[in-house]
Amino acid sequence: MSAERSSLPSRPPKGWARCLYSGALYTLSPLIWRRVWREQVPTHPRLERLGLVPALNGATLWLHAASVGEVIAARPLIEALCSRYPAHRLVITTMTATGAERVDALFGGEVTHHFVPLDFPGAARRFVSKLAPDLAIFFETELWPNLLEACYRQGTPVAVVNGRLSERAMRGYRRLGALMANALAKVDWLAAKSNEDAERFRELGMASERLSVVGSLKFDISVDENVCGESERLRASFGTRPVWIAASTHPGEDEQVLTAHGRIRERYPDALLVLVPRHPQRFDDVADLCRMRGEHLARRSRSEPVQRATTVYLGDTMGELMRLYGAADIAFVGGSLVPIGGHNLLEPAILGVPVLSGPELANFLDVAEVLRSANALTDIADAEALGEAVSDLFAAPAERLRRGDAGKAAIMAQRGALARTLDGLERLLPCPSELPTRTDNSQ
Template sequence: MSPRLARRLYSLLLYLLAPLIWWRVWREWLPTHPRRERLGYVPAVGVHRCLWLHAASVGEVVTATPLIRALLDDYPDHALIVTTMTATGARQLQQTFGDRVRHHFLPLDFPGATRRFVARINPRLAIIAETELWPNLLAACYRRGVPVAVANARLSPGAFRLYRRLGALCRGMLAPLDWVGAKSQSDAERFRALGARPEAVAMTGALKFDLNVDESVLAASRRLRQRWGPRPVWIAGSTHPGEDEQVLAAHAQVRRHLPEALLILVPRHPQRFEAVAELCEAAGERLVRLSAGARVDAETTLLLGDTMGDLIKLYGCADVAFVGGSLVTVGGHNLLEPAALGVAVVSGPHLDNLREIADTLAEHEARCEVADGEALGQAVAVLLDDAPRRERLGAAGRQVVAANRGALAATRRRLAAYLTDTASNNS
């Protein structure tokens, strides 16, 4: 089957599934963004020079934040449009950048919607963060001659198997890519195996290592922690259903050894905040919600992080950080945020989304892995009670982050060279 025929069949399937797809994205909406954006109806860019970056959700926005800042610094004469698929990603972007970038929701991958979107923004360069690749969207870019780069490109083993089953559709999507900056050698090999041109794929490393935490965030962490006094504090960040229960059981185990211990629990998705609060209360925790602004006192056993954009500040308040999505088969979340702060990192075994990063931390004794909730409670209790061991783990994590920086600089150099090349070709 030819790639063109495969894409036509894919488009036909999308049209048949349109009611279900529209229902799924209906809730991913903000009052400031009309739902017609999902069909490519966005205002035309009123300037000649425009760059477009897509970051699917809040995790991709956080990872791409150093790159977005670099693009704003490097190309002040360009409009920068950032698209997300989710409302949480849009809120994270707004909180971080305000009106310095223009945000839209990504159109659904219908041929007409994607052609309309690309025509209206007319970017000089399209940059996709990580892996959100849509066949008709990329085809619309190729048709208009818009170069496409994938930054911090990753393909987990599961995603690789899925893309490989797509055969001609995947080859037609990847072969014309202008540049792929893979976060690891394994990711680079997977992109080449799926049909990306070998010469277009480079291993740049992970953008997550280029995390820079603002001093204002660190100061806010210090102020919070000072209010709580010298009690032991641990955090479970970016947790998922099936994981919260294990974390709460682990905290009960920790408090049997250290009764004054405080847990900060931060669910991954804001739509779960209410359900997790009820779960905490049912478990008998003396709960304070961050959104309520109430003070944590000596009787508080759990602080629920039910606000957006505060996770790294809360990591900075903790002695030990468990990073969620790893006790359940989600694939793990950003281990480097607490590591960069020198906080001892604990994770579960399910880390397919960031295997190379997880292995690097483990090789340098900068991450503790546990098999289940019971082991989590044991590990946290030991670390909270053993300051030298905890501090060694945190210091090793900070050193790993510092030693592996460089993906941002490599990506900036390649994008700068490419934009210079295209400007010369268009002059």
């Protein structure tokens, strides 16, 4: 057990709130199971949701990232853990099927993936017992009371990294005060993204001596040179026409994007929109919407070429967003014209692509502020403003270049959270040289 573990109270807060929480989960279990039933991939049995996974031999690290966005944000940390702790098997868990597919696409056999068990007491105990991790790492706000309890009972140190807690989430968690205080008492170290996030965690009961502000891991994003090369080839296939991308869009947002594109084409008739819906189950619906709006559509999933008459290129594939961003002159990041909280502004910015966003940015306020400070983020309020902003940037290539360069430089200047996070995690683990080489089991 780590030295940090000794800083925990000898008797954690009473678990009555967790017992009530568990009872509520059991009562709602039919609804919960139905909700996760479709979150599945063929290579993983659904019984993983009950903690039924193969036992592992040797040293193991466990990192939980809920879905696609968290997996992408955690990528620098995952790569660093694989490099720094080669004697450990790294197990990644996700809640969603799209998150599982992203883990496989990014890391393949370099890591082991399982679906995280539902937070029933028995499932949590079975899962932690089978993994027997030397360290459990929860990404952002994934605070599951029974999983944390299972780690505590087994003596597994727990870290929460890239910890964030929005004001909206804080209001919800505050109503579960006793439950959250009990859960946070099981966390050995919490690495918050900002002073504001740290203060909210303190209000929920996180001890200050086990809380650090390290910055956002999102800023340590890296760009694969192969991806850049593929972006250049894709851009060349589009020709010299102006190209903009609307990525990670949601219902109610695609309609606004297509309205904006119609206005853009009044000034730039050959403009091409690359439209990338957030969720794959919506690809066909968005394709139908484009046709209904009279757009000439090409679908990437079908390898349909972009021809002179094509007005919308539908990015209906998974794992290719960075390639598509790199092929555009301007990027609008979705989830921001509808009350979703925004999506990852860093991906286009690190590629030097000027970034536009709507006002709904609760999940990315820190990133938005960095880009705004560098005059590298264009805020738009609606479809009309989006069309006008894109058209104005098409008309000003020098300004596009300046904003793209400024955004990339601002992101590069914020790096460093990864090193600080790794330093904190190292205090919870033995030195890699002291560990035996793991026994490699089949997955």
